[in-house]
Amino acid sequence: MKQEKSNINFDSLTEEQLKLKLDELRKLIDEVDNELKKNLSARVNLIEAVAEIKKYLGSSTFDAKREEEIFNRISDKLEGNKLHYIQNVFERIIDESRSLQRKILGRK
Numbered sequence: 001m002k003q004e005k006s007n008i009n010f011d012s013l014t015e016e017q018l019k020l021k022l023d024e025l026r027k028l029i030d031e032v033d034n035e036l037k038k039n040l041s042a043r044v045n046l047i048e049a050v051a052e053i054k055k056y057l058g059s060s061t062f063d064a065k066r067e068e069e070i071f072n073r074i075s076d077k078l079e080g081n082k083l084h085y086i087q088n089v090f091e092r093i094i095d096e097s098r099s100l101q102r103k104i105l106g107r108k
């Protein structure tokens with residue numbers, strides 16, 4: 001996967017060239033989104049399996065220690081905007097995981 005960084009010198013490009021560049025970047029975003037979709041779908045399958053085990057064990061859907069581990073791992077070597085963006089996205093992902101598990105376990 002090509003990782004494009006925005007280091008375009010806008011002054012040297014015509015409006016037409018900038019529009020083409022925008023289209024090109026959007027195609028790359030589509031590719032990344034397709035990968036995200038595959039990975040998130042795989043994550044949902046795993047969360048469903050975890051929920052079945054928790055149902056059997058009678059465990060809590062929330063595991064603070066595990067969430068801390070995940071956040072430490074995903075935050076490694078990230079800073080600034082990227083760190084903020086990715087941490088927020090993972091907060092949403094894990095929040096949705098808890099909610100999915102509560103649904104499967106029939107809990108509020």
Ligand SMILES: O=C(O)C(=O)C[C@]1(C(=O)O)C=C[C@@H](O)C=C1
Pocket residue numbers: 047050061062063064066067070093094097098101
């Ligand atoms: O690992 C677990 O125990 C899970 O339930 C999965 C998960 C996650 O989405 O990764 C969800 C909720 C927990 O608080 C911790 C982690």
